[in-house]
Each structure stands twice: as C-alpha cells, then as structure tokens.
Amino acid sequence: MTENAPSPLLSAPGAVATAEGRTAWHYGGPLTEQRAAVETGALFDRSDRDVLSVTGEARLTWLHSLSTQHLTSLKPHEGTETLILSPTGRVEHHANVYDDGATTWLDTEPGRGEALLKYLELMKFRTEVDLRDETAGWALFSFTGIARAADDAPVVQPVPIAKFASKDLLAVPTAVYPGGPFQEAAGWTRRTDALGVPTFDVLVPRGALAEAAEGAGAALAGTWAWDALRIAAKLPRFGIDTDEKTVPHEVPHWLAAAVHLDKGCYRGQETVAKVHHLGQPPRRLVMLHLDGTDEHPPAHGTPISLGDKEVGTIGTAVLHHELGQIALATVKRSAVAEPDVRLITGDQAASL
Template sequence: MTESAPSPLLDLPGAVATDAGRTARHYGSPLGEQKKAMTTEAGALFDRSDRDIVTVTGAPRLEWLHSLTTQHLTSLKPHEGTQTLVLSPTGRVEHHMNVYDDGATTWLDTEPGRGEALLKYLELMKFRTEVDLADATGEWALFTYTFPGAAEEPAPVLQPVPVPKFAAKDLLKVPTAVYPGSELDRTEGWTRRTDALGVFTADLMVRREDAGAELLSGDAAPAGTWAWDALRIAANVPAFGIDTDEKTVPHEVAPWLAAAVHLDKGCYRGQETVAKVHHLGQPPRRLVQLHLDGTDEHPPAHGTPVSLGDKEVGTIGTAVQHYELGQIALATVKRSAAADPDARFDVAGQAASL
C-alpha cells in the first residue's frame, strides 16, 4: 500500500503529531476537542486521513464482494454505504471495512496499515472475475465531521439482529446497516452518513490535494486521534486489530454483528462458524467497555491484562481519557466475566467496572 502523506491539518496551530507522523494526536486541548465534537453547534473535524483505502471497479464488483464477505451487498444502491468483514475459514475476523458505492466504484476503507493485506487477499480471490482493484491511499483521504443536534439528513438504517432459530423472513435481503451518502458539490469525492459516536456524524472522502481548502472552510474545530478514540470507546465502536485480535469471531463484537454481518445470505468463508455460534452456542469472549478509577494518571497500554480476582480474564484494547467519563477502555474478556454487571476488575493496579 502507498503510505499516505502527512495531513494538511498538521500545519494548524497546536498540532501534535501521532507517532506515525501522518495525523495529529491533538491540537493542544484533547479534552476540549471531545467536548466541542459532542456539544457545540459547529461540531468537530476529525482527521482520519491515515486510513488505508482500496477501490473496486467493474460491473460485478458488488456481487463479487458479496460472495467474499459477511454483508449482503448485492442490493446496495449507488451512494449508499455499509460495513463488512472478511473471515478466515474458521470464522475469525481477518478484515473489517467500511463500504461506499458511488455507482461506478466501491470504496473500502480500513485501519491504517491493514490495507496491504486486504488488497492482497482480494487480488488472490479475483480469479476470472472482471473487477479491477487499486490502492487509493496516496490519492484520497478520509475525514469525519460531527454535527451535534443535526437531524435534517437521512439517518442510517439498521436491521435488528434476529434471535437464534429465526425464520428467514425475519431478515431482509438488504445490508444490515445502510449509511446514506451523496456526491460532493464543490469538489470530487463523496460524503457518507454514519452511526458512529452517538451524534450526527458524516464521513468525507476527498482528493488529498483538495483537502486543505475543502476541509478548513467551515467552523468545525479540528480534533485529533485522542478525541476520536475517546468518543468511539464511549460509543462502543471498536478499531480492528487494536480492540480485536486473531481469535476474534463476529459474535464477540456486538457492534459488528449488528452492522457488518448478515445472518441469512449465500455462502462465504467462515459462515459455518457464524451460524453455529448464533444458533447453537455462545462466543467465548465479549468486547466490553470498562470504566477505570483513574488512580494512575496514564491510561493502561494496549495489551494490558485484565484480572478478576486472581485470574486473568482478558486484555485491554484501547484506553484513553474521556472529557466526562474519565479513563475508559475497550477490552476483550471471557464471557463468564462479562456476564456479571457488578464485577470489579483489576487493570495494572487500577480498579475497573463494566
């Protein structure tokens, strides 16, 4: 994959770059950025231009992706988006992608550093299918706006997750999550409504050379990765490969089961595990949100063990300071530990609760 160039938003006053140097960790006030994103009329602009982007073109692109992934994509209309997963033969999550189709191209965006493996897998699965794949990371960039209180635009549509032993008619033959979108008026690109963060949220895809003028013309406050992580954790939105691992199955991650998995569609790799867990069993672990007591001013690092009594029951994914909630984290823990709402966990000496 082409490594994305440093974002134009890094030139803004107060910008502190992430370790990778491609986007900003914050712009001088990480807690203030969170609050502005969730409470002010102008909202916030999140720089997510480090995400990897793959494009798929060709008439059979949606049918082809439908056959490879967990989502029902054949009925996705132009200027609509969704989410989908690629699973291993044993049902473990290998890739998570946000999807958008503009009528000619299907856009897939995934976590930084994950695009190369995704593109390689898709290339191997082409066979004689008349689709073309491209790495668009160097040319295009993704940004996300919040608009607290806005309600005039079409909202995302989510189908309810059916109970085990459901009848086929209980789940429509459409994507389980549909995010409406449209072309941009002033420049090339598109916008896509999402259900992230708990307020009106919209993604914006633009050419990198157009990003500065297009993005900085509004009143939204720039916000960095610290603020994004805090708000997505509060909204129970996982990051693939950070809040998940090589053992993760879809049923362990409730937001993905609701938005990225269709439980009644044609065969795809790993489908047998999805069906078995849904109808016959329970996942061995759960992704949960933890509230830490803050006795250590530094949130625990990724991979820090989570203990219950004298037993290790899980690990921390992302942990960060939230402007209202204090220290919060997403963690993967054993199902039995997650079942007790009053459980008190230990995370590197800090007490934590669900």
Template sequence: MTETAPSPLLGLPGAVADEGGIAAWHYGQPLAEQRTAIERGAVFDRSDRDVITITGAPRLEWLHSLSTQHLTSLKPFEGTETLFLSPTGRIEHHANVFDDGETVWLDTEPGAGEALLKFLQLMKFRTEVDIVDATGEWALLTVTLGAEDSSPEPVHQPVPVAKFAAKDLAAVPTAVLPGKAVPDMGWIRRTDALGVHTVDWMVPRDDSLPGTVEQMEQAPAGSWAFDALRVAAKLPRFGVDTDEKTVPHEVAAWLASAVHLDKGCYRGQETVAKVHHLGQPPRRLVRLHLDGSTEPPPAHGTPVTLGEKEIGSIGTAVQHYEDGQIALALLKRSAAEKPDQEFETGGQTAVQ
C-alpha cells in the same frame, strides 16, 4: 500499499502528530476537542486510513460472495460495513464500504490495507474487477455536526439493504452538512457512529485539504478525541480491540452492522451460523470504566484480572472528557456476563 504521506492538516495551528506521524493526535486541547465534537461539531483527521477502490460490473456480487455482508442489495451512494473471515470464522479483515454507482470504496485501519489488498487480489481469479490502492490519492475525514444540529435523522434500514443511507456530496451537500460550505468533490456517507450526527467524507489528499476544512467552519480534532468518543460508543478498531482469535459474535457492534446472519456461502459462514444457533462466543468486547488512580490509561494489551486469574486484556484505553478513563477490553464470556463485577487492570479497579 502506498506509503501514506503525513497529513496536510498537521500544518494547522497546535497540531501534534500521532505515533505514526501521519495524522493529528490532537490540536492542543484533546479533552476540549471531544466536547466540541459532541456539542457543536468537529472535523476529525482520519487520513491515516488505508483506501482501496474496486471497479467492474460484478464488483458487488464478487464482494458479496467473499464477505459477511449482503452487498448485492447495496444501492448507489449507500454505505455499510463488512468483515472477511478465515475458514474457521476468525475476523481477518474489516472494512467500511461505499458504492458510488461505478466504484466500491473500502476504507480500513492504518496498516491493514496491504493484507486486505493481497487477499482481494488472490481471490479475484478471473472475475472482471480492478482493485486499486487509492491511499495516496484520497483521505478520509469524519465530521460530527453536534448535538445542536437540526438536520433530519438518518435512515436506518434493515439488512439486506445497506445499514446507512448516504447521498452524493455533489448532488445534495446542504442536506448532509446543513449550513456548511463544502466543495464539490469526493463523496460523503452518513453514519451517526459516534452518538451524534456523523458523516464520513472522502476527499482528495492534496495541499488543498486544510482549505477544505477551513471552508466547513468546524473545529479540527485528532485521533485522541475520536478514540475517546468511539470507546464511549463501544466501537472497536480492527487489530487494536480485536485479535487473531476474534469471531464476529464477540463484537456486538460489528455483529449488528457488518454481518448478515441469513446469507450463506462465504468463507467462515459455518462458524458464524453455528455460534449464532448453537452456542455462545468464548469472549465478549466490553466497555470498562477505570478508577483513574494511575496515569496514563493502561497500555494496549494490559491484562485484565479477576482475583489472580487473567480473564482478558485491554484494547483501547483513553481519557474521556466526561467519563474519565474508559477502555474497551475482550473478556472471557463468564466474566463479561457479570456487569457488577470489579476487575483489576494496570493497577486500577475497573467495572463495566
């Protein structure tokens, strides 16, 4: 993959870079950024995400045969999510998907794109598709419109049709971002992933990016605020809230949005069907509320214990503007099914 350059949005006032030095962690007031995003709307800098494009007539049929989602029914300007599994049903890759009628766009976690690109190239065989690393040319912004936004509710459609309806930015910008000045470029998909009206917006990665954000008249927000809102919404990050053993049924959000339980003939499908019809997953991803007795929140990988027994580990732990310290954790199913049980992690008491 192309080595991602630092985001031009790091030049905005108050910007503090994230650990990778690519995108903004916050702009000086991370808790206020969360509240603003929910109440009035904000622009999250997610330009650290890896981007892959796929062109060619059989692109959707080819991806359909490789992944968990029913992609042959994906219409132009619709988006969804999908997983790519190992032969034993473990999650190897996660990607958001958008098709503009000519190109499929995949965006995935920072650093995860290289492995996904190699996998797709290996699985191409003689299929007439072109797979391109587009990380260096395009950047993802996520925009919340706020609780006060009066735009129409998104269309949530059942699989096999895409989970989220989306439209071409150039065709109907005012329908997606009402009252916002948006340039005629890139594409936009509506997700409402964070519990308020939310869109993902793919724009050119160049020096015009700060001006693009300023035109929208929305406050900038960083990854701290985004992580806090996604943890509150129980949305995982691949490779952070999951590990090499994770199967789709352990992650309820992805089982609902990225897995078509009636399609077959893809790698790992046998495990998905077996767990769905005959068994239970060994673990579950849950949201924990921490007592906040220590600062900062527990680090990634911190064990979660019940008495003297380790029953899981922390994925993402954050400080939320209303809920205090919250976290996503993969716990053994027997523990996760006891919602009133108190756990210990990082010197704190935690409950679901």
C-alpha cells in the same frame, strides 16, 4: 501499498502529532475537542486510513460472495460495513464500504490495506473487476454535529434471535449509511453516526484535504478525542481492540452493522451460523470504567484480571471529558456474566 504521508492539517495551530506522525493526536485541548465534537461539531483528520477501489459491473456481487455483508442490493450513494473471515470464522479484515454507482470504495485501518488488497486480488479468478490502491490519491476525514450532508439517518436492522426464520432479516445490508457527492470537492460523504452523534465521513482527493476540511466549517479535533467518543459508543478499531482470535459475535457493533445472518455462502459462514444458533462466543468486547488511581490510562495489551486469573486484555484506553478513564477490552464471557464484577488492570480497578 502506498504509505500515507503526514497530513497537511498537522500544520494547524497547536497540533501535536500521533506516535506515527501522520495525523494529530490533539490540537492543544483534547478534552475541549471532545466536548466541542458533541455539542457544536468538530472535524477529525482520518487521512491515515488505507483506501481501495473496486470497479466493474460485477463488483458488488463479487464482494457479496466474499464477505459477511449483504451487498448485492446496495444502492448508489449508500454505504455499510463488512468483514472478511478466515475459514474458521475469525475476523481477518474489516472495511467500511461506499458505492457511488460506478466504484465501490473500501476504507480500512492504517497499514491493513495491503493485506486486504492481496486477498481480494487472489479471489478475482475470472471475475471482471479492477482493484486499485487509492491511498496516495484520496484521503478521509470525518465531522460531527453539522447535518448538512444528508438529512437521512443510518438504518440498522435488529439482529434476530437465534433460530430465526429467514423472513426476519431483509435481503439488504444490515446497516445502510446514506450518502451523496461531496459538494465542495470531488468525492463523497457518508453518514454513519458512529460516535453517537451525527457523524459524517468524507472522501476527497488528497491534494484537496486542507481546503475541504476548512470548508467544512468545524473546529479540528485529534485522535485522542475520536478514541474517547468511539469508546463511549463501543465502536472498535480492527486489530487494536480485536485480535487474531476475534469472531464477529464477540463484537456487538460488527454483529449489528457488518454481518448478515441470512445470505449466500462465504468463507467462515459456518462458524457464524453455529455460534449464533447453538452457543455463545467465548469472549466479549466491553467498555470498562477505570477508577483513575493511575493518571495514565493503561497501555494497549495490558492484562485484565479477576481475582488471580487473567481474563482479558485492554484494547484502547483514554481519558474521556465526562466519563473519566474508559477503555474497550476483550474479556472472557464468564468473567463479565455479572454487571457489578470488579476487575483489575495494571494498578487500577475496572467495572463494566
């Protein structure tokens, strides 16, 4: 898998690089950047994400058979999300999806594309599809608050209650993200509203990233701002806010946007059906408010305790411009049965 090179947007005034050194953590004012993203619009450099392409007439049917999402009816210039599960129903891969009518594009977390590509290659058998690592040639950015790419908003089907009738869920993707060609350069745009405000993803040739970002006409914002807004919207990062034990029902966003509960057989489907119909997941992904007694948010993996028992771990924690310190955390379901439960993580108290 090609490793992403440092983004040209790191040369922008005030840019402070992330620890990985590929994109900006912030551009000098992380809290101001958050506020701008919500109120007037901001552009987020997400060019560190891995990008794959799938071509061939059978691409959607083939991906449909492997993943949790209903993809056979995905129309040209529509997007969605999907998961690849283990045989026991654990989440092994998450990808955002976009089909432009000839190619299905998959973008996933930095460093996760190689494993996803290897899995898909192993599952080709005699299916006439072509898989490519597009990371070196294409880059993703997102922007908020500028509704010029599309007037249509995303559509997400409600998750039916347990023991639902099949007619309760339409035979289309559970989440449909409208999109279209990106007018300023080759590529496409996809509206997700992922941050709780109008949010658009744009894929462009990597060499055109700086020009396309400038043409979007929005102030730059770093990963600090992106994390703060996505945590407030309860949007997880695969492998950061989840772990190797995660099942789809533990993550409310994925259950709503990436899992179709009434489609053909795929690996791990038995676990999905069993948890949905017969029980509850052992854990939940929740948003925590931290009391701020420590000026530094807790690090990834910090244990969470209830009394003298460890009941979970911190995923991403960050300072939000209005909410203070907040975090996404995976916590035992029994520990968060009551909304006013008081938890401890590091030296701070936390509440739901």
